[in-house]
Amino acid sequence: MNEPSKLLITGASGFIGNELFKQLSNNGFQVNGTARQFCGDSIVAMPLDTKDWSPVLDDVETVIHCAALAHIPQSDNGEFVSQVREYNVAAPQRLAKQAKEKGVKRFIFLSSVKALGESTILGSSYRNISDCSPEDLYGESKHDAELALKKELAGSDTELVIIRPPLVYGPGVKGNFRALMGLAKRNLPLPFGAVKNKRSLVSLENLVSLIIACVKYPEPLNETFLVSDDQDVSTKELFETLTRAYGEKPKLWRCPVGLMRFGATILGKKAIADRLFGNLQLDITHTKKALNWEPPVSFQQAIQTCVNHELHNSNKPDNQ
Known part of the structure; x- marks a missing residue:
């Protein structure tokens, strides 16, 4: 009987890495992980600025690099920018180099749609071959990491798979x-009744499913994949679905989008307005065809699961 494939997940205690660790373990893989702090026998403490990854790379077939600095504010501070580049660019390149030297077969890098940009024109979607035009420090760091990894692994026996998710939601999301x-949940009257934008989202379950499909793929795989729920929604539709998941009837009234954008800009909240009213669509046709994969859960199912988890945990006694 063949030994189960050995995998390494960085960021294994995080929102995505933790669920991925559990699902891969349940799929019969031998999984080890790294995190900023010690989390048990199978997840060791190795921060992103670790210089020597060799202790966790022995006999590893696939590395899944989920760890990164996220939620990064835009900044011109040279020291902060250098730290972001160390953690989000130099760290994955260093890990990939050592993985290559250890004979790792496949390196899966969790990037971001922000490597492509922040928005699309309504009805036009990013594709896996779209040009990259990142607009903030986080997006730039992910794009630069992709380029560094391609250069590091080019011509080697280690395959590189890049996955670019949009906003990820699911149980425990913050x-x-x-x-x-x-x-x-509070079901306050909100002025989003006239919002008709379209944005791609991806549930944690669908993202993890796609990553596992990349792990299991039996043929050589050097690809860049976009991922989503394959159901783009407006801010209006998102709030309606969330509110109904809480068992309430949505209270959305119509306000001109231009007026809301103007007000948000005056208040210094333009970035928030862009996310609420702008478009960000992903075409995942290539992903589905190349991997023979479909998102296993619908947007509506995933939202209900997310809300059910929040309700269950909010009803627990404080000492649990």
């Missing part, structure tokens, strides 16, 4: 999406 859930 940040901006968690804030949107809070608004939907």
Whole structure:
């Protein structure tokens, strides 16, 4: 009987890495991970600025690099920019170099749609071959990391797979999406009834499914993949779906989008307005065809799962 494939996940205690660790373990893989802090026998403490990754690369067939500095504010501070580049560009390149030297077969890099840019024209989507025009420090760092990895692994026996997800949501999500859930849960009257933008999102379950498909793919794989739920939604549709998942009837009234954009700009919230009212669409046709893969859960199912998890945990006693 063949030994199970040995995998390494960086960022294994994070939102994506933790779920990926569990699902790959359940799929019969031998999985080890790294995190900023010690998390158990199978997840060792190795920060992103680690210089020697060799202790966790022995006999590893596939590396999945999820760890990164995220939620990065735009900054001209030279020291901060250098830190971002160390963690998000130099670290994955260093890991890839050592993985190549250790004979790792496949290096899967979790990038971001931000490597491509921040927005699309309504009805026009980013594709896997679209030109990259990142607009912020995080997007630039992901794009530069992609280029560094391609250069490092070019001509080697280590395959490079790049995955560019949009906003990822799911049980335990934090940040901006968690804030949107809070608004939907309170079911306050909101002025989004006239918003008709389109944005691609990806549920944690669908993203993990795509990563596992890349791990299992039996043929050589040097590709860049976009991933989404394959169902683009407007801000209006997102709030309606979230609110109904909480068992409430949405209270959305119509306000001119131009007026809301103007108000947000005056208040210094233009970036938030761009996310609420702008378009960001991904065409995942290539991903589905190349991997013979389909998102296993619908947007509506994934939102309900996300809300159910939040409700379950909010009802737990404080000492649990």
